[in-house]
Amino acid sequence: MRARTxxxxxxxxxxxxVVLALSIxxxxxxxxxxxxxxxxxxxxxxxxxxxxxxxxRSSTDLMGSYIRSSYPFRxxxxxxxxxxxxxxxxxxxxSSISLAMGGRGMSKVRILWEGAEQGQGAIKLEExxxxxxxxxxxxxxxxxxxxxxxxxxxxxxxxxxxxxPTREDEKWEERxxxxxxxxxxxxxxxxxxxxxxxxxRWVFPVMITVLTQ
Numbered sequence: 706m707r708a709r710t711x712x713x714x715x716x717x718x719x720x721x722x723v724v725l726a727l728s729i730x731x732x733x734x735x736x737x738x739x740x741x742x743x744x745x746x747x748x749x750x751x752x753x754x755x756x757x758x759x760x761x762r763s764s765t766d767l768m769g770s771y772i773r774s775s776y777p778f779r780x781x782x783x784x785x786x787x788x789x790x791x792x793x794x795x796x797x798x799x800s801s802i803s804l805a806m807g808g809r810g811m812s813k814v815r816i817l818w819e820g821a822e823q824g825q826g827a828i829k830l831e832e833x834x835x836x837x838x839x840x841x842x843x844x845x846x847x848x849x850x851x852x853x854x855x856x857x858x859x860x861x862x863x864x865x866x867x868x869x870p871t872r873e874d875e876k877w878e879e880r881x882x883x884x885x886x887x888x889x890x891x892x893x894x895x896x897x898x899x900x901x902x903x904x905x906r907w908v909f910p911v912m913i914t915v916l917t918q
Contacts, residue, residue, distance in 0.1 A: 799811055
């Protein structure tokens with residue numbers, strides 16, 4: 706009787722199967738890495754946008770708190786001139802608050818655009834305490850304490866305008882001289898284009914409006 710012989714099947718994987726498996730794993734890894742990279746990039750962009758918006762809100766709140774608290778400061782009781790020098794690209798005035806002193810006392814504030822000549826620059830805010838203004842209503846040198854902060858960079862087409870409180874219609878002026886007007890404006894309007902070209906506009910009402918004779 707002839708004995709039957711059995712051929713044992715070869716073990717392991719063929720070269721084609723190994724290459725195919727590696728290709729599938731590589732493809733899956735590429736897809737997963739791409740998804741993770743896109744997700745991480747989206748999170749970073751969202752966080753950066755959130756940080757910019759938070760900084761903008763903080764800067765706007767800081768600037769608005771000073772402007773809303775503008776005070777009709779007069780160098781002397783006999784002088785009807787009000788210290789408020791509003792120009793198209795900078796503003797100097799006296800505020801009834803001083804954030805450097807914890808909100809107590811008054812401060813001389815200056816908001817300016819450092820970039821008028823180059824066409825692009827930064828919005829800067831300066832605070833000086835104590836308030837010192839000469840008898841003729843001119844800005845005087847202050848050897849006291851000064852703080853300054855950059856509110857936003859990459860700003861273009863920065864403009865300030867001032868609302869006349871004596872008119873019933875909405876009349877905005879490019880210049881406001883407190884010595885001549887003898888009053889504060891009703892509001893200050895600020896407009897510019899940010900680093901991405903988006904137009905930004907804020908209107909800050911002045912809480913105290915006093916007209917002098």
